[in-house]
Amino acid sequence: xxGSDLYPKTHCEVTVDGLSGLDRLLAIEQIKRTKxxxxxxxxxxxxxxxxxxxxxxxxxxxxxxxxxxxxxRVEGASAVRKHVExxxxxxxxxxxxxxxxxxxxxxxxxxxxxxxxxxxRFPAGxxxxxxxxxxxxxxxxxxxxxxxxxxxxxxxxxxxxxxTKD
Amino acid sequence: xxGSDLYPKTHCEVTVDGLSGLDRLLAIEQIKRTKxxxxxxxxxxxxxxxxxxxxxxxxxxxxxxxxxxxxxRVEGASAVRKHVExxxxxxxxxxxxxxxxxxxxxxxxxxxxxxxxxxxRFPAGxxxxxxxxxxxxxxxxxxxxxxxxxxxxxxxxxxxxxxTKD
Amino acid sequence: xxGSDLYPKTHCEVTVDGLSGLDRLLAIEQIKRTKxxxxxxxxxxxxxxxxxxxxxxxxxxxxxxxxxxxxxRVEGASAVRKHVExxxxxxxxxxxxxxxxxxxxxxxxxxxxxxxxxxxRFPAGxxxxxxxxxxxxxxxxxxxxxxxxxxxxxxxxxxxxxxTKD
Numbered sequence: 377x378x379g380s381d382l383y384p385k386t387h388c389e390v391t392v393d394g395l396s397g398l399d400r401l402l403a404i405e406q407i408k409r410t411k412x413x414x415x416x417x418x419x420x421x422x423x424x425x426x427x428x429x430x431x432x433x434x435x436x437x438x439x440x441x442x443x444x445x446x447x448x449r450v451e452g453a454s455a456v457r458k459h460v461e462x463x464x465x466x467x468x469x470x471x472x473x474x475x476x477x478x479x480x481x482x483x484x485x486x487x488x489x490x491x492x493x494x495x496x497r498f499p500a501g502x503x504x505x506x507x508x509x510x511x512x513x514x515x516x517x518x519x520x521x522x523x524x525x526x527x528x529x530x531x532x533x534x535x536x537x538x539x540t541k542d
Numbered sequence: 543x544x545g546s547d548l549y550p551k552t553h554c555e556v557t558v559d560g561l562s563g564l565d566r567l568l569a570i571e572q573i574k575r576t577k578x579x580x581x582x583x584x585x586x587x588x589x590x591x592x593x594x595x596x597x598x599x600x601x602x603x604x605x606x607x608x609x610x611x612x613x614x615r616v617e618g619a620s621a622v623r624k625h626v627e628x629x630x631x632x633x634x635x636x637x638x639x640x641x642x643x644x645x646x647x648x649x650x651x652x653x654x655x656x657x658x659x660x661x662x663r664f665p666a667g668x669x670x671x672x673x674x675x676x677x678x679x680x681x682x683x684x685x686x687x688x689x690x691x692x693x694x695x696x697x698x699x700x701x702x703x704x705x706t707k708d
Numbered sequence: 709x710x711g712s713d714l715y716p717k718t719h720c721e722v723t724v725d726g727l728s729g730l731d732r733l734l735a736i737e738q739i740k741r742t743k744x745x746x747x748x749x750x751x752x753x754x755x756x757x758x759x760x761x762x763x764x765x766x767x768x769x770x771x772x773x774x775x776x777x778x779x780x781r782v783e784g785a786s787a788v789r790k791h792v793e794x795x796x797x798x799x800x801x802x803x804x805x806x807x808x809x810x811x812x813x814x815x816x817x818x819x820x821x822x823x824x825x826x827x828x829r830f831p832a833g834x835x836x837x838x839x840x841x842x843x844x845x846x847x848x849x850x851x852x853x854x855x856x857x858x859x860x861x862x863x864x865x866x867x868x869x870x871x872t873k874d
Contacts, residue, residue: 378586387579387595388690401567401733412807413719415823416844419867420710429719468868470842472806472823474638475578491581491638495842497868510636510661512582524720535585536634536663544752553745553761554856567733640804641744657747657804676802676827678748701751702800702829 378533382514384477384489395483403486404478406525407517411490414527415471418460427457430527431518436460437531442539443504468497473513484519485528492532503541510536544699548680550643550655561649570644572691573654573683580693581637584626593623596693597684602626603697608705609670634663639679650685651694658698669707676702710865714846716809716821727815736810738857739820739849746859747803750792759789762859763850768792769863774871775836800829805845816851817860824864835873842868 377383395403410429417425430453439447450459474491481487489512496507511534518528543549561569576595583591596619605613616625640657647653655678662673677700684694709715727735742761749757762785771779782791806823813819821844828839843866850860 383586384579384582385591387576387583387591387692388688397568398564398730398733401564401571402729404571405733405736408807409809410719412809412821412823413716415807416716416809416821417719419823420715420844425717425719470823470825470867472638472804472825474640474806475574475581477575477578477582489578489582491578491585491636493636493638495868512586522720526719535636536661549752550745550748551757553742553749553757553858554854563734564730567730567737570737638804640806641740641747643741643744643748655744655748657744657751657802659802659804678752701802702827 378535379489379512379514380531382487382489382516382531384479384487395480399483400480403480403519403525407478407486407488408476410517410525410527411473411476411488411513411515415473418464419469419471421465423457423461423465426460427453428526430456431520434527435529437529439532439534441507441509442537443507464496466499467502470495486517486525488515488517489513490515504539505542506540508538508540509534544701545655545678545680546697548653548655548682548697550645550653561646565649566646569646569652569685569691573644573652574642576683576691576693577639577642577654577656577679577681581639584630585635585637587631589623589627589631592626593619594692596622597686600693601695603695605698605700607673607675608703609673630662632665633668636661652683652691654681654683655679656681670705671708672706674704674706675700710867711821711844711846712863714819714821714848714863716811716819727812731815732812735812735818735851735857739810739818740808742849742857742859743805743808743820743822743845743847747805750796751801751803753797755789755793755797758792759785760858762788763852766859767861769861771864771866773839773841774869775839796828798831799834802827818849818857820847820849821845822847836871837874838872840870840872841866 414429436450436456450456472493477489479487492513494509514531516529517525519525580595602616602622616622638659643655645653658679660675680697682695683691685691746761768782768788782788804825809821811819824845826841846863848861849857851857
């Protein structure tokens with residue numbers, strides 16, 4: 377099933393003990409900022425900044441990109457950074473995230489779905505020229521000791537994927 | 543006129559009696575979530591979830607899609623759900639909503655404008671292959687008895703519409 | 709360097725004296741609304757509304773659009789309005805802004821980065837047919853006497869730009 381166990385159930389807010397009102401809104405704002413920085417650091421190739429949006433034990437799950445590659449599952453912030461830097465370090469990437477659905481599962485954890493669109497332009501000589509994807513990030517966030525909310529699990533699923541070759 | 547009576551007047555916040563500070567921010571967050579679920583449920587074909595984002599007396603107004611169809615006006619949550627499910631139940635849809643402008647008109651009602659982009663890919667054999675639209679949702683929301691904010695009026699207007707046929 | 713001195717440093721919130729908790733969230737919401745109105749008023753050609761999102765002393769910096777034009781630096785709200793109205797008054801424009809990173813630099817000033825996408829369709833007879841850009845707005849905002857947050861500096865930088873000619 378699309379999104380699997382991270383598929384959200386309702387348009388209504390899910391409330392949890394210990395996180396409501398102002399505290400909940402502050403956590404939502406920090407979660408949005410963390411995802412903003414995920415996109416910004418990847419697209420501007422700030423790989424140290426990119427690694428910092430994740431918890432040390434983050435798990436990344438990405439599907440095949442339709443370019444002969446396989447689906448991947450990567451564990452750990454430094455391994456995720458290396459995986460993504462190797463994949464798109466020399467690719468012009470632009471990532472857009474829209475309209476999150478945020479469900480807190482405790483005062484320090486949340487499930488989040490982002491509608492996403494990514495547009496990639498590969499360098500001359502690459503097997504493909506452009507990639508255009510549309511789908512969702514199904515994610516989990518955790519507040520860590522420095523107070524920031526970081527991504528602890530990312531599962532990308534796509535509804536549509538188009539790859540072009542000049 | 544584009545947006546008609548729902549065209550917003552100012553970049554400044556419009557404040558109303560009885561909804562300010564924290565209460566206003568909580569209502570804004572719920573309105574954003576409701577629209578997120580509108581897009582998410584339509585694009586993942588969760589039609590029960592889709593119906594639930596609307597008030598029972600919702601009105602949907604959509605323009606022609608440039609595919610020989612006519613503009614439509616549909617009343618009632620179950621009729622809206624049927625109309626949309628019939629139209630795009632077997633179409634790959636992706637809806638993006640951006641940068642809402644939210645004006646409360648009372649403590650339990652709001653006018654909202656969302657910048658929108660929709661990209662549709664039709665199944666083999668359909669009269670058209672893809673549709674790409676850009677414009678705005680001019681909407682009204684109302685807080686109902688369960689505390690959630692639901693869409694009570696949707697008027698879609700487009701600035702640009704492109705339909706392709708392979 | 710991309711973004712120059714306005715490049716944000718961290719995924720964590722930057723806090724400043726005198727603006728925290730509810731006050732910070734209210735300012736964030738107003739900043740988002742101001743940018744929403746920037747896009748909305750430009751795309752619907754409400755040029756009075758467009759001018760009002762800026763401080764009187766705003767500075768706009770835009771790169772070349774790859775159409776034989778030069779990078780521009782424009783000072784003052786009325787000059788910015790004239791510059792943009794002259795450039796796209798008869799062009800179908802759609803501007804999307806995503807996932808802001810907002811750093812307050814005082815209780816009444818903030819640095820903000822927006823991921824952006826713009827899609828332009830020029831009228832018949834223009835030198836080009838469409839323009840498609842992806843990049844970031846690096847901006848500064850200031851709260852003015854009427855309480856609203858306005859844009860005091862806009863610097864647009866693009867990661868990708870494509871211009872087509874039929």
